[in-house]
Amino acid sequence: MTSTPTNGETTRSASAADQPADQPADAAAYLAGVMVEIDAEVARRRASGELPPALERELDELFLEFSPLGARGSARLRETLALVDGAAYVDTAVPVASQKAAGAYVKRGIQKATGWYMNYVVHQVTRFSWSVSRMLHVLVDHVEDLEQAVDGLRPPDVDLSVVPVAAPSGTWWASLVVEALTGIRGRVVHGDCGDGSLVEALVAAGVDAYGLDPHDDAAEAVAIRGLDARGGRLLDHLEAVPEEALAAVVASGSVQWLSPSERDRFVVLAASRLAVGGILCLHSASPIGWERSCPPVVADLAPGRPLHPETWEHLGARHGLRLRAVHQGGAAERIVVGEGVPSSDALDALISVVNDRLLAPGEYLLVAERVQ
Amino acid sequence: MTAVHQFLSALLPRDATGAHALAVRSAFRAAGWSSEIYVEAAHDEVLHEATYFGRYPGRAVPGDVLLYHLSTASPIAAFLLDRSEPLVLNYHNVTPGSFYAAWEPETGRRADRARDEAAALASRAALGITDSRFNADELTALGCRSTEVVPVLSGIGPEHWRAPRRPAGGSTRAAGGRGTGTAWLFVGRLSPNKAQHQVVEALWWYRRQVDPRAHLDLVGAPVTPSYAAALVAFVTELGLESAVHFHEGLSTDELARRYQDADVFVCLSEHEGFCVPLVEAMVFDLPVVAYRAGAVPETLGDAGLLLDTKRPAAVAAAVARVVGDETLRSHLRRAARARLDRFDPDAARARFVELLGPLAGAPRPAPNPGPGGATA
Secondary structure (H helix, E strand, C coil): CEECCCCCCCEECCCCCCCCCCCHHHHHHHHHHHHHHHHHHHHHHHHHCCCCHHHHHHHHHHHHHHCCCCCCHHHHHHHHHHHHHHHHCCCCCCCCCCCCCCHHHHHHHHHHHHHHHHHHHHHHHHHHHHHHHHHHHHHHHHHHHHHHHHHHHCCCCCCHHHCCCCCCCCCCCHHHHHHHHCCCCCEEEEECCCCCHHHHHHHHCCCEEEEEECCHHHHHHHHHCCCCEEECCHHHHHHHCCCCCEEEEEECHHHHHCCHHHHHHHHHHHHHHEEEEEEEEEEEECCCCHHHHCCHHHHHHCCCCCCCHHHHHHHHHCCCEEEEEEEEECCCCCCCCCCCCCCCHHHHHHHHHHHHHHCCCCEEEEEEEECC | CCEEEEEEEEECCCCHHHHHHHHHHHHHHHCCCECCEEEEEECHHHHHHCEEHHHHHHHCCCCCEEEEEECCCCHHHHHHHCCCCCEEEEECCCCCCHHHHCCCHHHHHHHHHHHHHHHHHHHHCCEEEECCHHHHHHHHHCCCCCEEECCCCCCCCHHHHCCCCCCCCCCCCCCCCCCCCCEEEEECCCCHHHCHHHHHHHHHHHHHHCCCCCEEEEECCCCCHHHHHHHHHHHHHCCCCCCEEEECCCCHHHHHHHHHHCCEEEECCCCCCCCHHHHHHHHCCCCEEEECCCCHHHHHCCCCEEECCCCHHHHHHHHHHHHHCHHHHHHHHHHHHHHHHHHCHHHHHHHHHHHHHHHHCCCCCCCCCCCCCCCC
8 A cells, every 4th residue: 555645755565566577468457556555545545534625626616617608507697798798899900019210200191091990880880789788688687587487497416415325235236146147357346335345245256346435435435445446426437438438337226316317317327337248237126116116305306217127128228238138126015914804806806906006116227238 | 862841831839749849850851762841831930841832732742642631721721732742640639619619610610620520531541650549449430441549749959858757756846836925837728628627626625635735837829719718717707816837938948947847747638649748758757647538548547547537635645645655756756767668769760761661661660679789
């Protein structure tokens, strides 16, 4: 591991990345080892609380304040409009200063001689630009009204504090993911990895897996255990990953309640970031199981709702993902007629329908392969 | 006489495309060909090197081949579309207009116009030459039938390229500078796609966590003035006025000195079609920490640390590791030297002559008899 004291010197104890080799494969492994150690160093520092992650976001936001159009929403429009207003004025008083002796006299002469012509043209240009500017003001007013109306319809954000940290170990689907990905070559990312237990199981099975979780603290706790885990959303991470760079994507947790537009983006990104032959494993509640398996606050505030596996299959097929398997699972709740209670075939049949339709296992694991 | 003439929007001193065009012209002339540079505009310093493109029709000779360096929008594109001479397009990439939209919409529109011009010329060109596979793929997507990848010829000349290397471990660059703090360097015009503000963020972080005396040299012209102004204000707000130094218009020697004096080259660009400064950093044994975007991974290969994130904490940690770990620096130095073979300027010049020669009807160069004497 690496530690960096404040004098800028980095001290290192023995590690896998100590001995670079001349062979390209070894060199790549050496650099990969260095990157893992750097990630661990970042996690260690973050865990120590020296500089909280929020500070990074504050730095970005601070820069936005200095950008001319950095403000968001209508403030941004208004600032842009102010620029347009400023540029709409055309000055006919051409500067006549000159570094050459007679230059200023010559320029002044030209200015006087062409003044009638310039004024005529500039008058028309100015009238046009002010008309455009006025029209833009009207447009901005309309846009602001629309924004206000849309804001009223927008679902509130799901606060991370109401989303529990996932613990996939021991779930019915974790072993199926490990089974599906054992032997796969290349990097595998698990989004919403929670306590990292599935990443750990994949690594133990020889898979080059790493995890992401929107809870920075959870990701850091995983990284401290020596696993490759980072804070962040799977969707944002996929944006940053090059095309065809991943051997598999495991999506669980928030993938169930993405908004429709984010869901579309997820399918496109997951398909394009997978190499041909790469695997997508997606765990979700079924629409019926959603209310039973999801924390109430998340269920109420989530911008989207779970899909049927058939819908994921349909969306994925448009981007080259072919369904391999859908596994049903999760806790089932059954209505059972108590002992000694007289029953009838008709009642049993009805109870069976209720059990199958409403109380059947409410989750599924979808496994798909990128074929093109 | 074989004649290959080059066209580019503007010939500027200390500009990558301009330096490349001048180097290519030297290669053509050394091959015994006639070669001139035609431009829309030229800086006073290099005005004698170029001719206004509108004068070309009066000088055109049957058999001429025209080589256009496309990196921005220019009336030269429409001019060349109307010419009948064989056209070769040397595509240097155009930054997508979306990067400028929030800052300077007109610059964004100009960039989009340049992409439209590239598309129009791509299908007309007999050959497309690019400095990276990344750019070649773009050019192919724009409709170019045939592309070749040949490295750009850097403004850092052979005298630097062939300069003796510093002995490993014996440089003043070892382990955190010369008692004046870790010296960070980034070279590239001040533009939103280069994301210098994120380099500044990482430096701020690094100074808080690792080395309070660390400083940064940003070399590049403020081609997007609103972005440059925001950058300066940001630096001031963070209290880094004495730690971040802006430079523009450096001579080649001055630029070389910046590379020599730096401890690490940090590139967090969002979009690069090739990134000449990465090669220059390699020339000067300067370790590189870079964000994986555009053609950066292709140019850098395994000769630097490639990051998947730009978070200041991660960038700062990577810089700390590079600066403090001689084993790693030594590894990167060796990898960079091996990688530089791909960008050898002599080989690139020869390749330009080899590619353009057949189009211009030049006689094939005599085969090298090799150490064994004449070929059969």
